[in-house]
Amino acid sequence: MIPGGMNPAQISRMMKQLGIKQEEVDATEVIIKTPQGNIVVRQPSVMVIEAQGKKTFQVMGNVTEESAEAGPQFTDDDVKLVMEKTGKSETEARNALESTNGDLTEAIMKLT
Structure with missing residues (x-):
């Protein structure tokens, strides 16, 4: 009650x-x-x-x-952009972005 x-x-x-x-x-x-x-x-x-x-x-x-995790910060759009520019898989693009701390240019250059 x-x-x-x-x-x-x-x-x-x-x-x-x-x-x-x-x-x-x-x-x-x-x-x-x-x-x-x-x-x-x-x-x-x-x-x-x-x-x-x-x-x-x-x-x-x-x-x-x-x-909060202090890892690299990037979006799904960043992953898609790296995939489009390099022709690589999502996993490869994501790994490249992680290893370059989210730097798009460096990730693309690493995969080409």
Whole structure:
């Protein structure tokens, strides 16, 4: 029983009358990416609450923080560009970008 004498079923009915929808999301893991690293919620309980056309997600579970990796930064578009310019496979292009710390020109030159 929730303080105030209302049970969860009553609260759910009231929220429905107010046009507030809530639904459980079947999630196995939630990752929030930040510049400093990732916040990972494993075995989460996720609820999506929709009110006034906006969705709010409520996430509960086992939280861990992972620091940002200091590896080379490049995008999938960079990989595609290296593939187009060299005719090499995605794996070869990705490896070249990793070995050149994401330098497009150097990666292309390395593969030609």
